[in-house]
Amino acid sequence: MADYAQVPTLVYLVTGGCGFLGEHIVRMLLEQEPRLRELRVFDLHLSSWLEELKAGPVQVTAIQGDVTQAHEVAAAMSGSHVVIHTAGLVDVFGKASPKTIHKVNVQGTQNVIDACVQTGTQYLVYTSSMEVVGPNIKGHPFYRGNEDTPYEAVHSHPYPCSKALAEKLVLEANGRKVNGGLPLVTCALRPTGIYGEGHQVIRDMYYQGLRFGGRLFRAIPASVEHGRVYVGNVAWMHILVARELEQRAALMGGQVYFCYDKSPYKSYEDFNMEFLSPCGLRLIGAHPLLPYWLLMLLAALNALLQWLLRPLVLYTPLLNPYTLAMANTTFTVSTNKAQRHFGYKPLFSWEESRTRTIHWVQTMEGSAW
Ligand SMILES: NC(=O)c1ccc[n+]([C@@H]2O[C@H](COP(=O)([O-])OP(=O)(O)OC[C@H]3O[C@@H](n4cnc5c(N)ncnc54)[C@H](O)[C@@H]3O)[C@@H](O)[C@H]2O)c1
Ligand SMILES: CC(C)CCC[C@@H](C)[C@H]1CC[C@H]2[C@@H]3[C@H](O)C=C4C[C@@H](O)CC[C@]4(C)[C@H]3CC[C@]12C
Numbered sequence: 312m313a314d315y316a317q318v319p320t321l322v323y324l325v326t327g328g329c330g331f332l333g334e335h336i337v338r339m340l341l342e343q344e345p346r347l348r349e350l351r352v353f354d355l356h357l358s359s360w361l362e363e364l365k366a367g368p369v370q371v372t373a374i375q376g377d378v379t380q381a382h383e384v385a386a387a388m389s390g391s392h393v394v395i396h397t398a399g400l401v402d403v404f405g406k407a408s409p410k411t412i413h414k415v416n417v418q419g420t421q422n423v424i425d426a427c428v429q430t431g432t433q434y435l436v437y438t439s440s441m442e443v444v445g446p447n448i449k450g451h452p453f454y455r456g457n458e459d460t461p462y463e464a465v466h467s468h469p470y471p472c473s474k475a476l477a478e479k480l481v482l483e484a485n486g487r488k489v490n491g492g493l494p495l496v497t498c499a500l501r502p503t504g505i506y507g508e509g510h511q512v513i514r515d516m517y518y519q520g521l522r523f524g525g526r527l528f529r530a531i532p533a534s535v536e537h538g539r540v541y542v543g544n545v546a547w548m549h550i551l552v553a554r555e556l557e558q559r560a561a562l563m564g565g566q567v568y569f570c571y572d573k574s575p576y577k578s579y580e581d582f583n584m585e586f587l588s589p590c591g592l593r594l595i596g597a598h599p600l601l602p603y604w605l606l607m608l609l610a611a612l613n614a615l616l617q618w619l620l621r622p623l624v625l626y627t628p629l630l631n632p633y634t635l636a637m638a639n640t641t642f643t644v645s646t647n648k649a650q651r652h653f654g655y656k657p658l659f660s661w662e663e664s665r666t667r668t669i670h671w672v673q674t675m676e677g678s679a680w
Contacts, residue, residue, distance in 0.1 A: 319348040319369065321552065322391040324432075326378055326423065327398025328352035329361070331509045332438065335546035336395060337361075341369055343550055353378075353387045354398065371658075378419030385426040393553045396423045396481075397438040402470055404627040405617050405635055409469035416473035417480070424484045431490035434556045436549055439480040439567065440472035440497040441538060446640035454536070455576075457646035458567055468633050478567070485565035496560045498552050502545045502570040503538030503644055504579070506586075507664065508671035510542070515629065516583055517672055520592040527587070529580060529596035530606060530630075531638050537579040538643040541664035544572040544657045548649060555653040558589075563652055569644045572657035574664065579638045586668045590678065603639070610635045 323340060327333040330353065337352055341364060352361060357373050364371045375381035388394060400407055402417040407415075420437065427435055445453050447465045456462065467471045478499045480507040485497040506513060515678050520527045548570050555562055575582070584594050599606070610632045620626045649655035657666070672678065 318600070319346055321346045321393065322349045322351065323347060323566070324351040324353060324388055324391040324394045326353045326384075326394065326396045326419075327438075329354040329356060329358040329366070330397065330512065330544055332505060332545060333397045334358070334360070334509065335454050335507070335542045336397060337364070339543070339546045339550055341367060343372075343547075347399050349391075351387060351391060353384075363382070364428075364675075366611050372628075378422055379414050381422040381425060384419075384422045388426040389405060389430045391413065391430070391432050393434040393436070394423060394427060394432055395436045395438075395549050396420060397549070399438065399474075400470075403549070403637070404629070404631065405614075412469040412473050413476075416470075417476045420477035420480055424480060424487075424497075427484075427495055428487060428489050431501070433489055433493050433495060434553060435481065435484070435495060435497040436552050436556070437478065437497065437499045438549070439478040439481075439501045440471070440474045441472075441501050441503045441569065441642060441644070442466075443475045443478050443501060446642045448636075450636060450640045452641035453643065453656050454641055455643050455645035455677065457644065458569060458648050469506060482567070494560075494564075496556050498556060498563050498565070499567045500545070500548055500552065500570055501567055503540050503642070505545055505570075506539050506574075506582070507542030507668050510668075512629070513583055513586060513668070513672065514675065517587055517590065517675065518593065518677070520587060521677065525592055527580070527584075527592055527594050528600050529579050529594055530599050530601065531628055532579050532610050533581055533640055534598070534640045535578045536576040536643045537582065537638065538571075539574045539582050540570045540660075541574060541659050542571050542656075543659045543664065543667070545570045547658040548655055551649075551653055551655055559653060566652065568649045568652070569646050569647070571644050571646060573661045575661065576643050585665055586672050589669050590672045606635055607632070611614040618674050642656055647678050 351372045353374045361373045374387045441493045487495045
């Protein structure tokens, strides 16, 4: 590990810094990166909590901007050393059009790369996704795989398609000369399903359970494993990568890393119950209450309703053919590449990640606790 002098000289830019993951990255950078002089938080929607961060020793600069606007990205990036590009349109529910998803996730990423070249920003960390690999449209399981496991990555949905294209752009940009003549060093992190404080689907499931008298109904077989990783550990991996890219450019440049920790392998629903059970919810049924073909039919019906209602209202239920296929396909990761390449060890144990997430659910508005 390099020995870093504690002189705050570096300027970091975090795109999407007000999102679920972005907020954890921003807060952790302020706690864990002693070399930070200025932290720029770039987001389409700025959050009010940013104000409280401005009182600390590091200069926190909030920048309202859009990654699809090249000039806004370049202006925000000018003079920064490192960019963590986590902004993205995360939509598998049909809220945004495929064109918009492509524009934000692919064109937005191209704009970030171009801005690095234009402004001489040398280090780019990109938040990719497990969905760049899978689950694929054929429903093939990916069981305890790593970055080198062969898998037929075939996508049809706009979100994984956009993440795969954007990741490719980032990796291909590694080595390009930036303004000043130095090479750009890029790296992509692929989180599995992130959980933790601020997670929208856990929030939705909690309120849904409360509406059903404290009950949720099993829809997915307990045997289907879905990879999950705690948001604090995903943030920590971003910070370590950003810190180590300079010293280990030859090893880490152009590489991909799955984000992992010690979270247990479980089905999507059973995993969420780790937090929802201690908050008074029960998952009804040892097996799915409805047969798979009926769930498929309901998911297809939801997709049809979404299409029919679109001129009038945006109907975006959790269940659609894509989310059903995702939740029903085993996709788990087992790797130590991040540890080998840059010394990553999870900052939060499973027990701590669980406790923090439970505490967050318990303090939610309308919570019975
Ligand atoms: N949530 C997960 O389980 C998960 C898993 C793997 C990868 N990811 C990736 O992690 C990143 C962050 O995801 P998240 O779950 O925190 O999502 P999020 O929606 O909470 O955060 C995304 C942030 O990006 C911002 N943003 C969106 N469009 C923008 C634009 N045009 N210009 C500037 N900012 C814009 C949003 O305002 C938001 O603050 C995404 O790139 C996503 O693909 C998420
Ligand atoms: C049968 C249904 C009722 C259950 C619905 C669960 C569904 C909403 C969940 C299951 C899997 C989830 C995705 C998975 O954790 C990984 C990712 C990758 C990431 O890049 C963005 C989020 C996403 C797509 C999760 C979204 C919610 C999903 C589909």
